[in-house]
Amino acid sequence: xxSSRRKFLKIAGITAVAGIGAPSAxxxxxxxxxxxxxxxxxxxxxxxxxxxxGGHGAAPVGKRYGMVIDAVKFHENPGMAEKCIEACHSYYNxxxxxxxxxxxxxxWQVPFTNAFPGDESHYKKDDRTHAMxxxxxxxxxxxxxxxxxxxxxxxxxxxxxxxxxxxxxxxGCRFCMAACPYGARSFxxxxxxGSKDGVPFIKKVNxxxxxRMRGVVEKCSFCDLRVKRGLIPLCxxxxxxxxxxxxxxxxxxxxxxxQVLKARFTIQRKPSLGTMPSVFYII
Amino acid sequence: MYDGGKIIPGLIIxxxxxxxxxxxxxxxKIEAPxxxxxVGYKECVKPVQYMKESHMDLLNIWRDEVxxxxxxxxxxxxxxxxxxxxxxxxxxxxTSKKKFCDTCHEFASVYPYCWDCHVAPQEDVALKEAx
Numbered sequence: 001x002x003s004s005r006r007k008f009l010k011i012a013g014i015t016a017v018a019g020i021g022a023p024s025a026x027x028x029x030x031x032x033x034x035x036x037x038x039x040x041x042x043x044x045x046x047x048x049x050x051x052x053x054g055g056h057g058a059a060p061v062g063k064r065y066g067m068v069i070d071a072v073k074f075h076e077n078p079g080m081a082e083k084c085i086e087a088c089h090s091y092y093n094x095x096x097x098x099x100x101x102x103x104x105x106x107x108w109q110v111p112f113t114n115a116f117p118g119d120e121s122h123y124k125k126d127d128r129t130h131a132m133x134x135x136x137x138x139x140x141x142x143x144x145x146x147x148x149x150x151x152x153x154x155x156x157x158x159x160x161x162x163x164x165x166x167x168x169x170x171x172g173c174r175f176c177m178a179a180c181p182y183g184a185r186s187f188x189x190x191x192x193x194g195s196k197d198g199v200p201f202i203k204k205v206n207x208x209x210x211x212r213m214r215g216v217v218e219k220c221s222f223c224d225l226r227v228k229r230g231l232i233p234l235c236x237x238x239x240x241x242x243x244x245x246x247x248x249x250x251x252x253x254x255x256x257x258x259q260v261l262k263a264r265f266t267i268q269r270k271p272s273l274g275t276m277p278s279v280f281y282i283i
Numbered sequence: 284m285y286d287g288g289k290i291i292p293g294l295i296i297x298x299x300x301x302x303x304x305x306x307x308x309x310x311x312k313i314e315a316p317x318x319x320x321x322v323g324y325k326e327c328v329k330p331v332q333y334m335k336e337s338h339m340d341l342l343n344i345w346r347d348e349v350x351x352x353x354x355x356x357x358x359x360x361x362x363x364x365x366x367x368x369x370x371x372x373x374x375x376x377x378t379s380k381k382k383f384c385d386t387c388h389e390f391a392s393v394y395p396y397c398w399d400c401h402v403a404p405q406e407d408v409a410l411k412e413a414x
Contacts (some may be wrong), residue, residue: 095403158353208371210400228355239331253295 020269024093046116064161065222066250066278068260075132080244084135084235088220090259091234093211095192095201104186106220107235108132115269115281129197135245137235138163138184138220139269139277149179152273155217161250161278172215181273184218188212252277287290316390319382326361328372342369369397374404 039077074081087096088107112125115134144163146155154169155176177185191214192201199231202211212218223233231237236245260266266280284290327334329341345367348354357364358372366372377383380403388394 041347156351158351160353164350168346168350205402207402207404210370210402213399224353225355227352 001093005037062159062161062251064250064278065227066257066280067137067141067222067233068246068257068264068266068280068282069116069135070244070246070282071132071134072133072282073239073242075128077242080242081133081135082237083157085244087107087238089235090204092208092209092221093192093202093206094218095190095211096200096203097190097201098196102189104192104218105135105184105189106186106218107135112283116258116267118270118272132283134281135235136182136269137182137278137279138222139182139275140222142276142278143274144179145179145181145275146185147271149175151175152245158224160227161225162224162227163219164219164221164224165219167210167212167216167218172217172218174217177215181270182277187216188216189217190214203208215243285394297319316386319379319384321376321378324376325363327376328358328360328365342397344370345369345372368396369400377405 085107089096092106094106097103107230111133112129115136115263119218140161140163142161144157144279147157147163151173152171154166156164156166156172158164172187174187177183177187190201193213194201194210205211217283223231226233232247234246239245246257246260248255250257252258261280264282266282269279271277334341343358349367355367359365365375374380380398
């Protein structure tokens with residue numbers, strides 16, 4: 001009786017230790033295996049990182065569209081900027097609410113200190129730079145903070161590296177506007193289909209593109225639809241042959257934009273924030 | 284039962300009232316709404332039965348494909364190519380929102396919010412030719 005109880009307790013103890021210990025030991029072994037295998041193909045599996053990350057492993061695959069804006073050419077051709085803005089805003093049914101507070105902007109102009117703030121030394125620029133107006137738009141960042149802020153994935157980066165808006169999904173929380181360091185996003189405080197004193201907010205509705213509704217955020221789309229069809233963005237088209245704006249694939253070393261970026265000195269807006277903008281300026 | 288004299292007639296009146304709508308319309312034939320089909324086009328991008336039942340699903344699928352996946356290639360119907368788009372695709376042939384969309388939607392008492400943003404074509408004026 002005694003010896004059998006002693007035996008029973010021994011067996012029970014060993015079983016308990018084995019029962020508790022074995023799974024965790026197995027787990028550790030399994031995890032090691034998994035880690036080993038992921039370390040093996042980890043670099044290869046890095047999905048189409050759209051450029052950026054400069055010099056991190058293999059050359060980036062896929063497209064990353066970008067734009068070079070020659071501010072000098074815009075300065076020398078007064079009226080061209082307005083033409084670009086008109087081409088954009090009229091096609092995309094961008095409403096004009098008639099007051100600065102509610103303004104909707106896809107493409108607009110700001111002076112140097114507003115476009116490139118932060119670097120105090122830049123306030124000692126030459127007179128021409130101070131007199132210049134800079135075309136600003138969504139930078140279609142490689143590391144877009146708006147995309148991270150959006151709770152519904154209404155704004156996202158597509159396969160061509162463009163930061164897109166899916167108006168269907170936007171709930172109007174405006175987190176993206178808070179996240180965007182360039183103020184490139186506008187909120188429809190009012191119904192864009194409405195009118196004030198008999199003047200409609202959208203002068204002439206383009207039947208090829210939808211309008212927005214109240215409570216939706218909007219911004220420049222880099223004319224993704226046109227680019228997909230092999231065309232260039234409307235603003236670039238409006239500059240004609242002046243080459244004041246150059247659009248193309250930053251990942252393609254032979255593209256016109258890559259050549260321009262190689263040949264000319266360009267600056268980006270607020271590069272220190274690490275958003276890696278895709279819009280470059282020649283000043 | 285207490286107050287049976289009130290409850291039972293009350294119940295009968297209540298049930299009668301509730302069933303009135305059914306009895307009133309029993310046997311009557313209710314005309315299905317007649318939508319105006321586009322003139323000069325025979326085929327839609329999908330079979331008619333599918334379109335009748337699931338056009339809203341197709342629109343959602345198109346929306347996701349076009350915006351999120353960038354699959355903008357046109358779809359074929361009756362030899363012509365159409366854009367995957369409500370405004371520029373569907374409404375290319377179905378030129379009247381009033382006579383096509385609204386007729387059915389009002390009958391079924393559904394009020395989709397497509398047209399809060401999408402621009403309906405000017406009534407009876409066709410968009411430009413199919414690409």
